[in-house]
Amino acid sequence: MMTTPLIHLGRITLLLLPLIAGCAAIAPAAPIAPVPQIVAAQPSTAPLSDVVTTMPPTQPLTAAQATQPTAPLPSTGAFSAVTPRASSTLAAAPVAPTAIAIEKKSVLRAAETAAAAARPQEAPASAATGTKPPPRPVAAVAAVAAVAAVAEPAAPPSLDLNALKEQLKETKAIGVLTKLSLKNQVDDLLQQFRDHYQGKAKITMAQLRRSYDLLLMKVLSLIQDADQRLASAIVASREAIWGLLADKQKFSTLEV
Amino acid sequence: MIDRSTFLAQTLLLAAFLGGPSFAAEDEALKKDMASVIALQGLPCGQVNAVKVNAENDYTCRCKDGNRYRVHINTAGRVIVEKQN
Numbered sequence: 001m002m003t004t005p006l007i008h009l010g011r012i013t014l015l016l017l018p019l020i021a022g023c024a025a026i027a028p029a030a031p032i033a034p035v036p037q038i039v040a041a042q043p044s045t046a047p048l049s050d051v052v053t054t055m056p057p058t059q060p061l062t063a064a065q066a067t068q069p070t071a072p073l074p075s076t077g078a079f080s081a082v083t084p085r086a087s088s089t090l091a092a093a094p095v096a097p098t099a100i101a102i103e104k105k106s107v108l109r110a111a112e113t114a115a116a117a118a119r120p121q122e123a124p125a126s127a128a129t130g131t132k133p134p135p136r137p138v139a140a141v142a143a144v145a146a147v148a149a150v151a152e153p154a155a156p157p158s159l160d161l162n163a164l165k166e167q168l169k170e171t172k173a174i175g176v177l178t179k180l181s182l183k184n185q186v187d188d189l190l191q192q193f194r195d196h197y198q199g200k201a202k203i204t205m206a207q208l209r210r211s212y213d214l215l216l217m218k219v220l221s222l223i224q225d226a227d228q229r230l231a232s233a234i235v236a237s238r239e240a241i242w243g244l245l246a247d248k249q250k251f252s253t254l255e256v
Numbered sequence: 257m258i259d260r261s262t263f264l265a266q267t268l269l270l271a272a273f274l275g276g277p278s279f280a281a282e283d284e285a286l287k288k289d290m291a292s293v294i295a296l297q298g299l300p301c302g303q304v305n306a307v308k309v310n311a312e313n314d315y316t317c318r319c320k321d322g323n324r325y326r327v328h329i330n331t332a333g334r335v336i337v338e339k340q341n
Contacts, residue, residue, distance in 0.1 A: 175289025181296045181335040
């Protein structure tokens with residue numbers, strides 16, 4: 001019969017239709033806007049240290065504190081433009097829906113639940129015993145803010161911690177197990193900060209800063225090729241996050 | 257009239273043609289994920305050549321340099337990388 005090849009052809013066409021539709025749906029890669037080179041090196045602290053040395057000492061420095069070459073000033077005005085916004089949005093920021101696949105979500109959720117069950121409760125008394133660092137002179141603060149403003153004229157908007165967490169969860173640049181592994185390391189670092197503030201560990205702030213920089217470098221090296229926007233945002237908010245971690249009172253209010 | 261077996265064969269062929277690339281892409285993504293996890297623990301590997309799935313969230317990876325690692329999630333929710341002999 002003449003109709004048999006036609007039916008055959010029709011069926012093959014029907015089978016190939018999804019393939020053709022799939023190929024047609026593949027969009028060409030969107031042109032990536034030129035992103036400035038990500039530099040993971042620590043920002044120079046020379047101007048800050050100069051300013052610090054001109055200020056009258058308000059409390060004696062220990063030997064460990066005096067040898068901190070890269071420890072920033074948690075309460076200086078350089079970060080004051082960013083840190084209050086970040087800390088204020090921590091409590092109010094809504095949790096955005098994640099774009100991770102369902103099974104990947106379940107893996108992370110199970111891991112978080114298990115980790116939360118295994119984690120000891122943070123002592124609430126640590127917040128009460130916190131001492132606020134002494135205020136800096138206004139002139140020094142203004143000088144530091146001016147230096148920071150000149151150094152980063154076109155920096156992308158900074159992130160708060162929750163936004164950073166959500167974007168890291170949503171990024172496709174790294175796999176689920178890598179994300180979980182990074183989360184483990186972030187939790188470890190936060191525990192080190194808790195131990196430091198509670199006086200349980202003899203780890204210094206300079207060592208914590210080194211660990212923080214190393215962890216950030218790991219994150220950046222993992223995402224900078226596939227998610228340059230997020231990498232740039234992390235670099236931009238690097239000091240703001242450190243400002244939250246390095247201040248005992250701000251750290252005690254973090255819910256991470 | 258086209259018979260049922262021919263139609264089935266054509267369907268399977270088309271399914272294999274469509275499904276093959278996505279499986280390969282998932283496999284490559286898993287290898288990359290494993291390589292990142294191993295590197296995050298500071299262990300030598302370089303590139304993961306093969307990944308064997310032992311169970312859910314439990315893998316054995318063979319690296320290009322000959323090292324073999326078991327990567328799994330323990331009950332505390334931590335990613336554990338153990339070197340295998």
